[in-house]
Amino acid sequence: MTPPTRTAIPPQATFSLPPQPAAGGPQATGPSDSRWALASLALSMLLSSLGTSIVNVGLPTLAQALDVPFQEVQWVVLAYLLAITTAVVGVGRLGDVVGRRRLLLAGLALFTGASALCAAAPTLGLLVAARALQGLGAAAMMALTMAFVGETVSKDRAGSAMGLLGTMSAVGTALGPTLGGVLIAQAGWPMIFLINLPLGALGLLLVRRHLPADRLAAGERPGFDPLGTVLLALALGAYALAMTMGRGGWGLLNGALLCLAALGACLFVWAQARVAAPLVRLSVLRLPGLGAGLATTTLVATVVMATLVVGPFYLSGALGLGAAQVGLAMSCGPLVSALVGLPAGRAVDRLGAHSMGLAGLAAMLAGCAGLALAPLAWGVPGYVVPLAVLTAGYALFQAANNTAVMAHAEPGARGVVAGLLNLSRNLGLITGASAMGAVFAMGAALAHAVGASGMPMVAGMRATFTAAALLMVGAMALMLGSRARRRQGCPPGIG
Template identity: 60%
Template sequence: MLLSSLGTSIANVGLPALAEAFSASFQQVQWIVLAYLLAITTLIVSAGRLGDLMGRRRVLLAGIALFTAASVLCGLAPTLGWLLVARALQGAGAALMMALTMAFVGETVPKARTGSAMGLLGTMSAMGTALGPSLGGLLVAGPGWRALFLVNVPLGVAAFGLAQRCLPVDGPRPDTRRAGFDPLGTGLLAMTLAAYALAVTTGRGHFGALNLALLAAAALGAGLFVLAESKVATPLVKLAMFRQPDLSASLVISALVSTVMMATLVVGPFYLSRALGLNAAVVGLALSAGPLAAALAAMPAGRMADRFGAQRMTIAGLVGIAAGALVLSMLPASLGVAGYVAPLVVMTVGYSLFQTANNTAVMGDVAADQRGVVSGLLNLSRNLGLITGASVMGAVFAWASRAVDIAAAEPEAVATGMGVTFGVAAALIACSLAIAAASRALVTRRTVLL
């Protein structure tokens, strides 16, 4: 989990150096980050299903090996095209690692301690996100940009050795005649997700004909995927799972929450630099408060989920996110950087509590032969929320600021844009709370009837 999140965040800081090394534009080197994220997004559900069928330990080891080998290819890349292909392969390995790491919790940890295990995974993910920019900056300034990727090699070798030594050996594989892989569903889902991800990332906030065509392709692909899954004997995703109100609600809420949390990354740098006039070093320190708070809060959040119940802590986390977003929506610039960081910490602590409790609630009750695919769905909902948030919340911020170029907007316009954006964020979390309450009421009603 640490490796896959580090792979996401460490490359961002090296984009200027990579643009210079390959004589490429910033738009071109952005695909170094996008290739990794697109590979994870399109493959993570299939990765989880592959683990369910072929053995989670076996597939996880293959994922770590692929991630490590791809890191070598990234570090040796002679051209930008080579680097983009290697980053996509690295993302494929990360998809296997992310899906199966969470799936392993169900078979290696007692149910009473599932929350604590999920909290530990949350801590590792937040540490990877927080460590990436600082470690990446040191590596670019020292050995150079190739070290951004080669640093993963010794870490990958260590992770492979630990997984091989410590994880339980896979049990008997399922009868492939009854539990086969679904190539049609896998292909349709991958193409659908790729079309959607490209639709919301292409154009850097300018929505045009290409974005509409990609969204139409994604909608068509989603329809074909549902049709295919209803026909095949062994579907990639059993559509009947979505009739479970708690699972469906958890996936929807996870996507909404991730959309909201992306606002802190989209809006924060502009508010701190333009509205408050802070230099880059102070902006970086202020933004690192969020991941640091999440890393510190995740393990206590897991213990609270075990002690007080995952559903209660899910609601508590959502309330924390809503409170932080509401304060940010009304924040006067006169409070300075402390006025921004305090509600940001409240939001990220709430997010850490929500994420840990939500994952615990879902993974604690899932059938053993579906742990991989459900873990993939949870990770997918989070990733879709992040890429949607980057587009939607960025568009809301730009619209509310009424600036052609947000990087040159007046401080008052940026402050206004931030207030409107976090007001929308608070409204989305209010919707999430309503969905959670409705789901809980429906589950309670069904239990009483049974």
């Protein structure tokens, strides 16, 4: 699907929709229509991120209400994340095949209906199953909102649109714990799921009325790859379970799952080279900057997850903060990301994705160095200030990297490329929760072994963010190397 030629955008206009067909879809008549289209995408992104963060605060309540141990109730969160991770590439590709608007409507409907099932679930097993369905709907919402940017805004406004989506993702992450706590206190745990019903209905209305209709003719529809979808889901599910089971420990089951993930990945690559309509054409990975963009996204997400995993231990163990104070300090990160998202997108439009991506990585490197080196005597400001720098850099990198990657995606492959971007982020978050937690534990254990009384949490913090800083150096090297290869005219390779 090739977007029509766009006319110049007047200075007062914010975004511009491509002209729509006379029948069967919404009509784009000006900036107002494009704003409503972006509002529908922003709400979809908000709902999917809210679905992740709002439940965490309710886990103790759910454990008590359903009479299950805390280790089991964590599957309420894990089922949602696993469903998104395993399905996000497949639903992105399916959107390219059957139509993105149609599948986004289906994803919103599934997410909303599954939310009602979650609220009515009488047992943990049914709640986990409903959360998995909710995650499938969220996977469609995450992948297709990014894919729609190329159809709803002009190329020179893509950075602003990506910044808006990043802002809404951060708002959902930051709002979830607070909103969830209020809803549980006032109306009980089912309300953290029922809140999605009116928001989901509004999202369905906005998408149906304001997003461009699917325009693939029957003869133009690419094929779908069920074998590749199953193999990729198997590999990703096994990897995610290997990284998350055992609550930070590592045993025989984790190793077996990791071997299964490696086998599934090999079979997936083998199948993609042999089927007529692969889920991910291997040639897509040679798009300019795509390999580097995916790899840096994974590294960046790994570092961001470190702040969520390590932060509570440092703030409570080393600084002696209470639970409410820890939550307040940690909310600084999502809040900064939400505030910086839109300005970051505008900066990408004006100054270029590559330079802004590097600036974002440099800010993240500075934030990691600050978290690793800030003395304990600086207290809470010594944690919050570097965290604010790190998350501001993350918002800038996300807007720049997503814009650059999606700009090179062909119209018929935007869904799968957006799915790959979301997948690389999720893999980074999953890996970060395990790997960075292990680095923190090793650093703290080493300090304890040598008798550094009162210092294990500080030592673990320094070890974690020293490793994070090295990851950021690697991410910058990947981005610079990819840029250099493209300037030299070499065939673009992965990374």
